[in-house]
Amino acid sequence: MTNANPTFVVDQDNLDHCATLPLPAITADELNDGEVLLAVDHFAFTANNITYAALGKRFKYWAFFPAEAPWGQIPVWGFADVAASRHPEVPVGKRLYGYLPMARQLRVKPGKVSKSSFIDTAEHRQHLALAYNQYQFTDTDPAYQPEHEALQMLLRPLLITSFLLDDFLAVNNFFEAEQIILTSASSKTALGLAFMLQHQRSQRGKPLTITALTSPGNTDFVESLGYYDKVVSYADIDKLDASQSTVSVDFAGNGEILASLHKHFADNMLFSSLVGAAHWDSRGGDKNLPGAKPEVFFAPGYWEKRGKEIGNAQLMQNFATLWAPLVASVQKWMKVTEVEGGDAVEEAYKQTLQGKVNPDQGLILKM
Template sequence: MHRILVDQQKITKTTPDEVADRALEPGEARLALESFALTANNVTYAASGFAIGYWKFFPTGVEGQGLVPVWGVAKLVESRADDLTEGTRLYGFYPMAESLIITPEVSSRGNVTDVAAHRKDLPAVYNSYIPVGDTTPEQDHLRALLQPLLATSYLLADWLEDNGIFGAEQVIVGSASSKTGLGLCKYLAENAGRGFRIVGLTSSRNKAFVERLGACDSVLTYDEIDRIAKVPSVYVDMAGNAEVKAALHAHLKDQMKHSAAVGISHWDRFNPAVELEGVKPQFFFAPAQIAKRREDWGPGEIDRRIGEAFMRVASEASGWLDVKVHQGLESALEVYAALASGQANPQEGHVIRIA
């Protein structure tokens, strides 16, 4: 099996690697990846691999080397599990590799959970695999590119509204050109009676792109922070850029009512030791909001709402997303490098096709 190892201390350093396929144990199944997406989200997985536990999902057996998780579709090619047959195609959380061995447990609804011992204490949402049947490659690509990010976007919007926007008059979305940032702006804008403004923050090269999408009330660049109104505010940070966060906190001071840390795509500018004025940033963990809503609304409802929200935005994707398909696992090396160095174009979505 070919795989791509990532240095856990220097996440821009990648190494193509090959290991022999091991024999399956009773109850196990082997999945061969067909395709997966690469986005800034995967860089966040690597940058927070120790803090949140993303390195734990797919152990490599190589000290200091990890497998970055990706979202994609794989086909079951070998099975010693009673409830899962060969040929089944599953969408879910995979390593940046050609295959994965899971210990599947199939629910009455047909969803599959990997109950392997090393994953049992990890967040359940990442251990769940969904049968996708005979979908087209285009459907697979769009799902892998957008579903995980837009799910986070929807959960952020739901969490903000669940908390009364923390009494704020404006929500400031950092890295508004990212797919998660874009989705959050769009879901917040759906609230017709909202009593708050949506302010998108982005780089100068991406400002026109964010403005064109029309989800923000205003779009400012990172060097225009002093133009942000000094009113009660919430900051949702997708990038983790310490300088931007410090400048924004210093500008708003006690008007910053909540500062949410979501991603660290600007991992090289992330510095949790930087002293900030006002409220202390708090990490937003999407699985926690899922768990809360499952308790609030009952089984299946939050999943239904996330699915509907995904379709609302994904149906418009052809107008702003250019899907780039790359052939072969090793093509991921160049794409990942561009994402990790911040060189990727937000209008592009990158998919690695293996089979």
């Protein structure tokens, strides 16, 4: 059965170069004791996945689903079903949500199995972030609704990052800033953070101003949502009030934009957070910028830190209180597009890589 596990890969050093490899199927007979074979159903693909690829070597994203050089498999969030099992606690037919390859199959080695989840304890994943190694069973997930699988895939991984950023900023009292600026403000993670800041502002009293920085073509869309107080095009950075104390959360990964912000606000840039790489090809720029030194925000690391401080259950409960109202808001404007097959997946990847996917569109892919 050749080509029974078509697998989408990209060149780790040249993201424009991609292919669908006709890999042979993994059979139940190949499983070792304690292993499980997952049949990948469908998965979401967003600019966040481009970030995984752009930062693949730095944050070990290529290590989750190894491929033969020069190829790399971009991790995605999606749903799969247990197709075969040699683990007594993980029966065939169970549906789950988690980190998957862009393929039809995945072999895992479940550990720490509970009613709600398991951890993939495969040797090559032992040193990787725990948050990416956990698989949740849908039948015991209180947030799971079958009709909302698309929104869960598209939003939950991004909104966890949005939530952790929101928590981080609040814990630090927004670094005493009067304004928070979000670059790549139409990206789903930025929109999630903006919604959370807006949703909780009355009880917090901060931040005073939530400002969106986005491309000219997205300004109307971003303004229509009402998540931001001010929407500014990248070309108009110099029109912002430079005397306003500011925190920057950079989702764009564009060195020139970041430099412009720092030079404009100078010492009034009180904190600068680097989150994504939506504009992955423009990450250069000045290293010695005025104002606060930019700091990379790594969501899984912050989750582990906060989990130890307030408990994972409390952290998840805090997230759940924001998840429901945000999903209700997003449902009003997001258009979900589903595509299937190697050629269609490749086209969706290229469109996302080139920044051609509209911000109100959510892509769901299937190999």
